[in-house]
Amino acid sequence: MSLNDSLEGDVRDFLVNEAELHTYDDLTKVNPVTPTTVLKCLQARYSARVFYTHAGCTLVALNPFQPIPHLYSLDVMREYHSAPQPQDFKPHIFIVAEEAYRNVQGQVEPVDQSLVVSGESGAGKTWTSRCLMKYYATVAASSHKCQDTVERIERRVLDSNPVMEAFGNACTLRNNNSSRFGKYIQLQLNSSQLLVGASVQTYLLEKTRVAFQAPNERNFHIFYQMMKGATEKQRQEWEMPYNQKFSWLPNADKTLEEDRLQETAEAMISLGIDTDKRTQIFRVLASILQLGNVNFSLASESQPCDLDEESKATLLQVPVDELQDCLTVRTLRAGKQNVLLKPCSQSECVIRRDCLAKVIYAQLFEWLVTFINNSMCSDNSKWCNFIGLLDVYGFECFLLNNLEQLCINYANEKLQQHFVAHYLKAQQEEYVAEGLEWSFVRYQDNQSCLDLIEGSPTGILSLLNEECRLNRASDAKQFRVRLEKELSGNTRMSWDKFSKQPHFIVAHYAGRVSYQIEGMMEKNKDPVPPELLSLLQKSKNPLLQSLFAASDAEGNGSRAQSKVVTVVSKFKNSLESLMKILHGTTPHYTRCIKPNPDCRPLTFKKEEVITQLEACGIVETIHISAADCCYFTLELLEEQRDRVRSQKAFCIQCCWRRYQRRQRAIRTQSATLIQAGTASTQMAKSVRAAQMDALAEAELDNAEDLLEEEESCSLPALDPLLKERGSVQLSSIPEPVAVHGWPLGLAMASAPNITVALTATGFQKVMSLMATLKIPFRHGEYKVETNQFDQGVASIRAQPRGSVKLHLRRSPLRYADMHPGQNADGVTGFNQILLEKT
Ligand SMILES: Nc1ncnc2c1ncn2[C@@H]1O[C@H](COP(=O)(O)OP(=O)(O)OP(=O)(O)O)[C@@H](O)[C@H]1O
Secondary structure, eight states, X not given: OOHHHHHHXXXXXXXXXXXXXXXXXXXXXXXXXXXXXXXXXXXXXXXTTOOEEEETTEEEEEOOSSOOTTSSOHHHHHHXXXXXXXXXXXXXXXXXXXXXXXXXXXXXXXXXXXXEEEOSTTSSHHHHHHHHHHHHHHHTXXXXXXXXXXXXXXXXXXXHHHHHHHHHXXXXXXXXXXXXXXXXXXEEEOTTOOXXXXXXXXXXXXXXXXXXXXXXXXXXHHHHHHHHHOOHHHHHHHTOOTTOOOTTOTTTTSOOTTOOHHHHHHHHHHTTOOXXXXXXXXXXXXXXXXXXXXXXXXXXXXXXXXXXXXXXXXXXXXXXXXXXXXXXXXXXXXXXXXXXXXXXXHHHHHHHHHHHXXXXXXXXXXXXXXXXXXXXXXXXXXXXXXXXXEEOOOOOOOSSBOHHHHHHHHHHHHHHHHHIIIIIIHHHHHHHHTTOOOOOOOOOOTHHHHHHHHOTTTSHHHHHHHHHHSSSOOOHHHHHHHHHHHHTTOTTEEOOTTOOSOEEEEEETTEEEEEEOTTHHHHHHOOOOHHHHHHHHTOSSHHHHHHHHTSOTTOTTHHHHHHHSOHHHHHHHHHHHHHHHHHTSEEEEEEEEOSOTTOOTTOOOHHHHHHHHHHTTHHHHHHHHHHHHHHHHHHHHHHHHHHXXXXXXXXXXXXXXXXXXXXXXHHHHHHHHHHHHHHHHHHHHHHHHHHHHHHXXXXXXXXXXXXXXXXHSOSSOOXXXXXXXXXXXXXXXXXXXXXXXXOHHHHHHHOTTOOOOOOOSOHHHHHHHHHHTTOOOOBTTBEEEEOTTTSSEEEEEOOOOSOEEEEEEEOSSTTTTOOTTSOTTOOOOEEEEEEEEO
C-alpha cells in the first residue's frame, strides 16, 4: 500500500465521524492535517454556527454574513476579560484581544502588540477590527476613573470608524462595505493599561474611484450619504440641488445600511469637527461631484475645449474662467522663463478634470486622518505601550490587474514573510535548538518573490521607477521588453506567450497574478499639473485653500522632486516603516475567510474556502502548530508529573503530620500521668504533713502539760509516757541523762534547718520510737546516722518545716554537758535544749 493510499484511508476514517467534526476547536487536533480534513472541519463548524476556530497560533474567522445575536455583546466581552484562562473558552476574537491585552499587562517583551487581520475583500477584516476596538474601549476604559476627557477619547476612537469608513469605503462587487485603503491603528495604553489615545496610519487610498467606478460598483459612501441624507437647507449650503444627477454616483438606487449621513455627521461632531468645517468639507465634496458632471465640447482642433454651459457653475469656489483654462490648456515650461501654453485634447481635458477631483479627494482624506489623529492621539508622555490593529486589503487577483494590485499584493507578500519569519521559521528553529525530532514542514518562503518585486536595481519596482524617471512618454511594450531582458531568468516571473497585451505574471505565495503594463507608469508617476494646484490655492473655500497651501504649485523644482517620489516609492517607504513597527511587537494573526463570493448568509462554498486556506498557507501553519501541540503534549506530561509529585508530597506531609500528632499525644498523655502522679504524691505529702501537724499539735499540748508537771516534780522521775514518746538518753554521757525536750516527732515536724541530734541506744529503739510517734519511715525522708562510739543510731535528721525557737537551759547537773574522752574544762552548761514552735 502506498503512502498516498494510507493517507487517503486515514482521511476517510477521520471524516467518517462526521457528527464529531464540529467539536474541533483547534485545527491542530485534526488528524491527519490535509486541506480536505481542515476544510471539512471548518464546514461542519460553520453549519453548527461556530465561526471561530484556532489554527495553532492563528485564529480562523469565518464570516457568517449576518449578525449573530450576543456573539459580541458586552457580557461576552466581560466574560472573556474576567476569565482566568480565556483560552479555555470557545474560540473567539476576544481571546486574541485578551491575550494581547494580558501580554501588555505582563510586560513580556516585546510588550507592544499587533493584531494582524488579513483576508480577502469581504472576509470580515473591518468587522473584526471594529470588534477589537470596541473590546479595548470597553475593557481598557478609563473614563470611570479619570476626567471626562478620557471618556471622550474612547468615544473618539470608536467614532473614527464611521468617519473613515464613510470617506474610505465603497460598495464593490465583492463587498458592500469595502475598505479602499489600508489602515494601522495604534491604541495607546498608559502604565495602568488604560486606553488613553489612539493614532491611525492609512495606506494607499484608492482615489481613482472618485472619478471612475467599475460597472456595478459605487463611489465612496460619503457621496451617497450626502445625496440621500441631506436636508433642504444643507443642499442649498452645499449647492447640491435636489434631483440633480451625478455621473460619478452610479448605482445610487442601491440602498445600503452604510448610507447614513446622520451617523457620519454625529461622529464628526464627536471628533471635534465644528459646523463651519463640516460645511466646508461637504462643499468640497459637492464640488467634486459637480466636477464629474463637467463635459468638454470641442470647438476646433486649434482651440481649447469649452466647458458645457451647465458646467459653468461656481465650482470649487474658484473663478470659472480660470478653472476652464486650467482644465483645457496645458502649461509647458522650458527652463525658468519659457512658458508654453498648449490646448488639450478632449480626452486630455477629461484626464485633467479627473486628476483634479482625485487630488482634492486624496488631500481631503489625508486632512481628515490628520484631524482624527490630532483629536484622539494622546501626549507621548501619557502612554507607554500600544496595541496595533492592522487591517489591510487581502491578496487580489482580478481579470485586469494594475499598479494598485501590484502594491496590494506586495504588501501581502511582506505580511506573509513577517508571519513566516516570525512564526513558522522561528518555530522550526526552536524545535531544532531544543533537540526535538522534527521533520521540516515545507512552508513557502517568499523571499524570492519579494526579491523580484522590491529588489534593487533589477526588481519590478526599481525598473518601473526608472522607466517613470525617464523624461519620455510611457511605452508599455518597451517596458515589457525591459522587464523580460532583466528578469527572464527569474522563476517567479513569466509571460503568457499568447497574450497580445503587454503584461507580466508574478508567482505570488497565494497564486499567480497577471499584471497589465498599460497605464502602470502613469499611475506610478501620478502627475498633478502645477496649474491645477495653483488654482486650488485661490479657492474661496478656506479648507480647500489650506489643503493646497503648502504645495509647490508653481512647479519650480518640485517637478524634479515629484519625479523621484513615485507612488510605489512612497508605498514602499510606508510599508517598510510599518514592518519595522510590526517587528518590534508581539504579533497575533487572525485569518478572515469569506465562505462564499456573494456575501450570502450562512453559505459555505468549499471551492471558495479552500482557495483562501491555500492562499494564506493555513495547512502549513497547522502542521507546524500541531508539532507545537506535541510539544505541548510534552508539557501536559510535565504537568501530570508535577501533579503526581505534588500528590505524593501531600501524602508524605500527611503521614509526617499524623506521626507528629501521635507523638505529641503520647507526650501529652505521659506528661499528664506524671503530673497526676506528682500531684497525688504532693497531695499525699501535704495530707501527711497535715496529719503530722495535727499530731504534733496534740503532742505539744500534751508535752506542755507534762513539762509543767515535770517542773513541779523531781528530775529523775520521768513520766513513762514521756519516755515512751520523746525522751532519749545521750549515749555519750556516762550516766544516762534525761533530756527534757520536745518529743521527737514534734521536733522533726517543727524545726526547720535545725539538725536535732538524738542519741539512742540502738536502731531498733529509734525505729520503735518513730513507730510510736507514728512517723512513717521512708527512705530518704530521714537520715539515720550511726553513732561513732557505740555503732548505734546517732541521729535522725529531717528537714522539718516551719520555724522553731531554741530554748537553752543550763543543766543543774555538773557534768551534764561533758563528752566522755573530752576535756573536762569544756563545760558549756547548755545541755538542755528546748524547741518551741514559733
Ligand atoms: N463576524 C461577523 N458577523 C456578522 N457579519 C459579518 C461579520 N464579519 C463580517 N460580516 C459581514 O461581512 C461584511 C464584509 O465584512 P468586512 O467589511 O469586514 O470585510 P473586509 O474583509 O474588511 O473587506 P474589504 O477588504 O473589502 O474591506 C460586513 O459588512 C458584514 O456585513
